[in-house]
Amino acid sequence: SQTIHQWPATLVQPVGSPLSLECTVEGTSNPNLYWYRQAAGRGLQLLFYSVGIGQISSEVPQNLSASRPQDRQFILSSKKLLLSDSGFYLCAWSVGSQNQPQHFGDGTRLSIL
Amino acid sequence: DAKTTQPNSMESNEEEPVHLPCNHSTISGTDYIHWYRQLPSQGPEYVIHGLTSNVNNRMASLAIAEDRKSSTLILHRATLRDAAVYYCILRDVSVWQGAQKLVFGQGTRLTINP
Numbered sequence: 001s002q003t004i005h006q007w008p009a010t011l012v013q014p015v016g017s018p019l020s021l022e023c024t025v026e027g028t029s030n031p032n033l034y035w036y037r038q039a040a041g042r043g044l045q046l047l048f049y050s051v052g053i054g055q056i057s058s059e060v061p062q063n064l065s066a067s068r069p070q071d072r073q074f075i076l077s078s079k080k081l082l083l084s085d086s087g088f089y090l091c092a093w094s095v096g097s098q099n100q101p102q103h104f105g106d107g108t109r110l111s112i113l
Numbered sequence: 114d115a116k117t118t119q120p121n122s123m124e125s126n127e128e129e130p131v132h133l134p135c136n137h138s139t140i141s142g143t144d145y146i147h148w149y150r151q152l153p154s155q156g157p158e159y160v161i162h163g164l165t166s167n168v169n170n171r172m173a174s175l176a177i178a179e180d181r182k183s184s185t186l187i188l189h190r191a192t193l194r195d196a197a198v199y200y201c202i203l204r205d206v207s208v209w210q211g212a213q214k215l216v217f218g219q220g221t222r223l224t225i226n227p
Contacts, residue, residue: 032212043200044157044217051212059214090156094213099145099206102215104156 002027006091006105014113019064019078021108023091026072031093033074034102035066038088050074086112117201122222125191133186133221135201140181143207147215148175148186150197157200157217160186196225 003026013019025031035047046059048066056066063082067075074091088109092102118136125131137146148160161168161175163184168175174187188195200220204213 034212036217043219044215046214046216049212049214057212092156099147099162099204100213101147101159101162102149102157102213104158107154107156109154 002093002103004091004093004103004105006089006108008108009106010109010111012111012113013081015083016080019076019081019085019110021076021089021091021110023074023076023105024072025074025093028072028093028095030071031095033068034092034094035074035076036090036092036104038090038107040087044090048076081112083112086110117203117218119199119201119218119221121219122224124224124226126226127193128190131188131191131195131223131225133188133199133201133223134183135185136183137201137203138182140203141205141207144181144203144205146175146177146181146184147202147204148173149200149202149215149217150195151200151220152194152197160199162204191223191225193225193227196223198222 006023033050036044038044049057050068064078088107090104090107092104094100094102145162145164147162149157150160151157161173163175176185198220200217202215
């Protein structure tokens with residue numbers, strides 16, 4: 001069966017520090033991968049998605065970047081964190097067809113001090 | 114993708130059925146109706162989806178109005194574990210960009226009373 005792993009579960013970082021969040025998927029090949037952010041009291045916002053290795057699409061302008069160095073690995077990064085980067089970050093995967101569901105990880109809660 | 118409208122919150126009692134409404138008056142013929150739910154401090158979880166006919170699975174039922182301008186997610190016998198935020202999302206399958214971009218609204222926060 002397929003599983004998705006995100007780490008760390010929680011993270012506290014100072015303003016201006018770098019960030020690296022990792023997401024890996026097991027049990028499937030060539031998944032579509034997604035990064036979402038949920039700010040406190042708000043809905044989920046799609047940040048990035050990827051349909052293959054090295055292929056990244058950005059949905060909103062921001063202080064973050066994403067990379068996909070391997071088929072089932074998706075990384076969210078920042079060189080310098082801002083206070084506004086605080087939130088709940090969720091990784092998800094789906095197979096490459098229209099109506100298959102997305103499967104989400106347990107998320108990383110990021111607090112910026 | 115077309116917009117959906119859901120009540121901000123609903124409350125129900127344990128072991129009773131729950132009917133969660135969703136309005137989507139601007140739905141197009143190629144929009145599928147998807148439901149996800151998010152339990153506290155967890156990622157969203159797929160519940161069900163449909164196009165025109167009513168759908169059933171082990172988690173819930175989806176009733177779609179004949180004109181498709183509204184739908185209802187039905188939990189047949191709510192438990193405390195069903196307390197979550199429920200999202201109704203439209204997916205236009207005629208717009209395929211190689212990935213499935215879900216647009217989450219505010220959803221309905223469902224409270225289950227013991």
